[in-house]
Amino acid sequence: MLKLYQETLRSRLLLGTARYPSPALLTEAVRAAAAEVVTVSLRRESAGERAGQGFWSIIRELGVRVLPNTAGCHSVKEAVTTAHMGREVFGTTWVKLEVIGEDDTLQPDVFGLTEAARILCAEGFEVFPYTTEDLVVAERLLAAGCRVLMPWGAPIGSGRGLNNLFALRALRAHFPEVPLVIDAGLGVPSHAAQALELGFDAVLVNTAIAQARDPVRMASAFARAVEAGWNARESGPIEARDFAAPSTPVVGTAFRP
Amino acid sequence: MKILVNGAWRELKAGELSGVLEELGYGEAIVTTAVNGEFVARGLRLHTPLSDGDRVEVLAPMQGG
Numbered sequence: 265m266l267k268l269y270q271e272t273l274r275s276r277l278l279l280g281t282a283r284y285p286s287p288a289l290l291t292e293a294v295r296a297a298a299a300e301v302v303t304v305s306l307r308r309e310s311a312g313e314r315a316g317q318g319f320w321s322i323i324r325e326l327g328v329r330v331l332p333n334t335a336g337c338h339s340v341k342e343a344v345t346t347a348h349m350g351r352e353v354f355g356t357t358w359v360k361l362e363v364i365g366e367d368d369t370l371q372p373d374v375f376g377l378t379e380a381a382r383i384l385c386a387e388g389f390e391v392f393p394y395t396t397e398d399l400v401v402a403e404r405l406l407a408a409g410c411r412v413l414m415p416w417g418a419p420i421g422s423g424r425g426l427n428n429l430f431a432l433r434a435l436r437a438h439f440p441e442v443p444l445v446i447d448a449g450l451g452v453p454s455h456a457a458q459a460l461e462l463g464f465d466a467v468l469v470n471t472a473i474a475q476a477r478d479p480v481r482m483a484s485a486f487a488r489a490v491e492a493g494w495n496a497r498e499s500g501p502i503e504a505r506d507f508a509a510p511s512t513p514v515v516g517t518a519f520r521p
Numbered sequence: 522m523k524i525l526v527n528g529a530w531r532e533l534k535a536g537e538l539s540g541v542l543e544e545l546g547y548g549e550a551i552v553t554t555a556v557n558g559e560f561v562a563r564g565l566r567l568h569t570p571l572s573d574g575d576r577v578e579v580l581a582p583m584q585g586g
Contacts, residue, residue, distance in 0.1 A: 280586030290584075305585025306553065308527040308578065311546035316581025320551060323582065333585045341558065348560040349553040349580055420586065448586075470586035 266466055268301070268412050268443055269358070269390040271329060275300045276460065277490045278331070278445065280470025284479060287322050293473055293483035294326055301329045303360055303468065305336075306349055320353075331392060333360040334380075338373070343380040347389060359384060360414070360447075362394045370420045370448075374401040378408055385409025394447055397431040399438055406442065413442055414468065417459065418449025421471040425455035426462075436463045453482075453489030460493025461501065522573040539566035541577065552581045 266273040279299040284290040332350030337343040365373025418424035446459040447468040476482035555578040
């Protein structure tokens, strides 16, 4: 079972809720994935359209845990204020903390991130920081009070998979007890399976499912890949080697002297 | 007075945040608010006076990744 702060979860696949072709497909995808945690956000609400009200009732009907994000925030102040607003609306102390530092890659501003994390953890938030694979930043985030880290696989929405395997392996090895969730950049289920095989505890996927031609089927595919990767990890995979090792027993082979 | 609501200038009569939300037609909608970049909790809206030129954000749940 996956433990994120005080919550124990069966599913190791967390879903984003954005960019689905329709609310119905979002609902179906969440069910197909058997996801228990979905990310949500805040946007300006028009009194006339009230788009947010409909969305929120859809999410509540799903009965899943919500993880409000601070997407779009570029400063500590914006992120902290957005976290406060999210806590009020969504009624949770969980926050996926994003402080964006660079617009082309949506790379986290890790300096702002650690500062915002320190403030929010001190206020009793349970912070899920969207970070890079940097070990020193990870150390600072843990010192700030974070008990879960969410390193990127690749830039948000890029679908490139695990870009920096060496550093991600190092991160896993350095913090064996910390729940690590690969957030962002996964494109296909094999990327998710790879993350779990490497020992990551979970993955968060949005674009790769929402923008697939058949999001519901892709959600199911990701769920199976996550389960496969986790089971593989738990089964003790063999080490890769440089030369062949016959799988058929060689003792008693026919036609030999 | 003129208040900047979600990036658009509005001419409003109400003097405090809760009245402004009512006047704009938010009614019972689930929203969260900030004035001049500072979060204003639901319970404080009645006690948050606004003045000419203030910036109000009215946010609601939305899809997110």
